[in-house]
Amino acid sequence: xxxxxxxxxxxxxxxxxxxxxxxxxxxxxxxxxxxxxxxxxxxxxxxxxxxxxxxxxxxxxxxxxxxxxxxxxxxxxxxxxxxxxxxxxxxxxxxxxxxxxxxxxxxxxxxxxxxxxxxxxxxxxxxxxxxxxxxxxxxxxxxxxxxxxxxxxxxxxxxxxxxxxxxxxxxxxxxxxxxxxxxxxxxxxxxxxxxxxxxxxxxxxxxxxxxxxxxxxxxxxxxxxxxxxxxxxxxxxxxxxxxxxxxxxxxxxxxxxxxxxxx
Numbered sequence: 001x002x003x004x005x006x007x008x009x010x011x012x013x014x015x016x017x018x019x020x021x022x023x024x025x026x027x028x029x030x031x032x033x034x035x036x037x038x039x040x041x042x043x044x045x046x047x048x049x050x051x052x053x054x055x056x057x058x059x060x061x062x063x064x065x066x067x068x069x070x071x072x073x074x075x076x077x078x079x080x081x082x083x084x085x086x087x088x089x090x091x092x093x094x095x096x097x098x099x100x101x102x103x104x105x106x107x108x109x110x111x112x113x114x115x116x117x118x119x120x121x122x123x124x125x126x127x128x129x130x131x132x133x134x135x136x137x138x139x140x141x142x143x144x145x146x147x148x149x150x151x152x153x154x155x156x157x158x159x160x161x162x163x164x165x166x167x168x169x170x171x172x173x174x175x176x177x178x179x180x181x182x183x184x185x186x187x188x189x190x191x192x193x194x195x196x197x198x199x200x201x202x203x204x205x206x207x208x209x210x211x212x213x214x215x216x217x218x219x220x221x222x223x224x225x226x227x228x229x230x231x232x233x234x235x236x237x238x239x240x241x242x243x244x245x246x247x248x249x250x251x252x253x254x255x256x257x258x259x260x261x262x263x
Contacts, residue, residue, distance in 0.1 A: 058098040066090040078119070173221070
């Protein structure tokens with residue numbers, strides 16, 4: 001079975017791309033713990049038989065925790081998300097161990113593609129997959145390191161990157177290296193294209209051989225520039241800048257081709 005795991009589905013922005021017929025996904029699991037986002041997901045996708053909406057998040061343990069700023073793109077289990085005096089904006093959510101869930105729901109011969117965009121929880125999900133050796137069962141894992149945005153937790157990105165390198169695997173890549181395009185759909189499509197997921201009728205082994213160069217290239221990216229950029233922005237409190245001061249920074253990023261909106 002051809003399966004897509006959308007970890008951090010929000011309002012289904014990624015589903016708008018991966019449900020296109022050319023990818024031929026038989027099943028799409030959407031992991032979204034926020035009640036507000038779940039209501040929208042259900043309205044948009046509950047009639048699609050391929051989509052199963054999972055009302056919980058993934059982690060490295062089973063737990064119930066607060067989700068701060070639920071329903072927003074910044075919704076996170078990290079209390080540091082509340083640096084704008086939003087400590088009263090949270091809801092209790094369920095987390096499940098990623099490896100346990102995969103063992104119970106995914107077959108060893110399934111073709112699995114996985115996207116994480118979950119505001120810091122990616123470090124716990126990868127931790128679980130590495131400890132269980134289940135990461136090797138995934139054809140392509142797309143990681144967005146949101147953890148670098150949370151003060152006091154930034155170092156965890158470097159630790160997880162090191163563990164990924166030491167795993168001997170190369171079936172993972174990072175959003176800042178592969179998600180380029182003029183829209184979210186285009187950026188997701190670019191990632192899938194780089195690893196042949198748009199190609200019809202080829203099994204995982206054949207595709208892996210055909211796209212081996214890309215697997216090797218993108219798994220070796222160290223993300224240092226983007227990590228440094230986030231540290232500089234945090235230091236100068238960039239997000240509090242007025243819009244007219246942010247514009248020159250964005251122009252410079254476009255000139256040097258370091259932003260995701262490039263084609």
